[in-house]
Amino acid sequence: MPETLNVPTSARIRWNRGRIVGPKPLLKSKHIWALRTRLQLASRPRDLALFNLAIDSKLRGCDLVRLRDCDVHLGDAVRLRTTVWQQKTSRPVPFEITEPTREALTAWLTSRSLRAGDWLFPSRSRRGEHLTTRHYSRLLNRWVALNGLDPSTYGTYGLRRTKVALVYKRTGNVRACQLLLGHTKLESTVRYLGIEVDDALILSEQTEI
Numbered sequence: 001m002p003e004t005l006n007v008p009t010s011a012r013i014r015w016n017r018g019r020i021v022g023p024k025p026l027l028k029s030k031h032i033w034a035l036r037t038r039l040q041l042a043s044r045p046r047d048l049a050l051f052n053l054a055i056d057s058k059l060r061g062c063d064l065v066r067l068r069d070c071d072v073h074l075g076d077a078v079r080l081r082t083t084v085w086q087q088k089t090s091r092p093v094p095f096e097i098t099e100p101t102r103e104a105l106t107a108w109l110t111s112r113s114l115r116a117g118d119w120l121f122p123s124r125s126r127r128g129e130h131l132t133t134r135h136y137s138r139l140l141n142r143w144v145a146l147n148g149l150d151p152s153t154y155g156t157y158g159l160r161r162t163k164v165a166l167v168y169k170r171t172g173n174v175r176a177c178q179l180l181l182g183h184t185k186l187e188s189t190v191r192y193l194g195i196e197v198d199d200a201l202i203l204s205e206q207t208e209i
Helices: 029-041 045-057 099-112 133-146 156-171 174-181 186-193 197-205
Strands: 081-085 092-096
Touching: 029 045, 029 133, 045 092, 045 099, 045 133, 045 156, 092 174, 133 156, 156 174, 156 186, 174 186
Parallel strands: none
Antiparallel strands: 081 092
16 A cells, blocks of 8 residues: 655645735726726727726626626617626626716727627627626736736726725715625625624714614
């Protein structure tokens, strides 16, 4: 029977050695505005529309890339608000479309002449298909690099969390954040936002009965 080698615990290589674990950092407001400016100057209407919509919608990447023209466009104008059914939970999630995003979407839709049933962000290499989540992730890496930041420290989930984290910071309203993210359980929102016990106690102290 072959001899089993017992490798000392201290000599083992950890699976997360050299990797960033836990929630990735969010883009700061100054990074967002700088990136919008760079994408405008570079004449990238699709990237600007996708970036802005990712922040406004707070959607998972799989839902964001599957949006169709009719989800954001009504008649000859971009909607102020819309609702999308999520793939993961099969639940509707509403979101607002802010003015900068409406302007970016208008420029993108005008350049592409998309129809109601068309993918909002069609693939450039696969006819009839939408942009993949993998390509979306690669685009984010390029955007982050434009700002001189390390792409490996940011992810698409960071864009999903960016605006809702700001809502929580300003209001402390976890229920509102739950609705915006489309979570079925409040506990999921608490974990997602990284709310600690101290945060909960502060909110409780601020609530009078």
